[in-house]
Amino acid sequence: GYDISPRAIESAQKNARNAWVEKMVRFEVKDYFDFDSKYFENKTLICNRPYWMRLDDPDVIDIHKQLITDFETTANLFGWFISWYEPAHKMIDSNMRKLRKLYNWWQKCYFFKILK
DSSP: OEESOHHHHHHHHHHHHHTTOTTTOOOEEOOGGGSOGGGGTTOEEEEEOGGGGGSOHHHHHHHHHHHHHHHHHSTTOEEEEEEOOTTHHHHSOGGGEEEEEEEETTEEEEEEEEOO
16 A cells, blocks of 8 residues: 555554554555556556545645546556545546445545446
8 A cells, every 4th residue: 555644654554464464465655646657557446535635625636637547548447436525526437437425434525436
């Protein structure tokens, strides 16, 4: 797993140890924008992004645009993501997604399954 926050990576590593899967996963501090989209070919990408609500609006839009572009242009990339950002569903071609509403504690979110 990747996250820009070292604290989030430490928490993920602890959770992996507690679930006895630490040898099955790898964690690294890295910004999503530092990835080349070819890295994601033939992979599944799962993003739990309600935490974007802490970002400034331009950052929220940019990261959604990049994520959607990666799904649209990367061969054999499948995945899901969760977002609180309501306009995101308008950014994804309706033939490429399934959308479900859900709540992350009190925050209304959207669960997107990307179809290819």
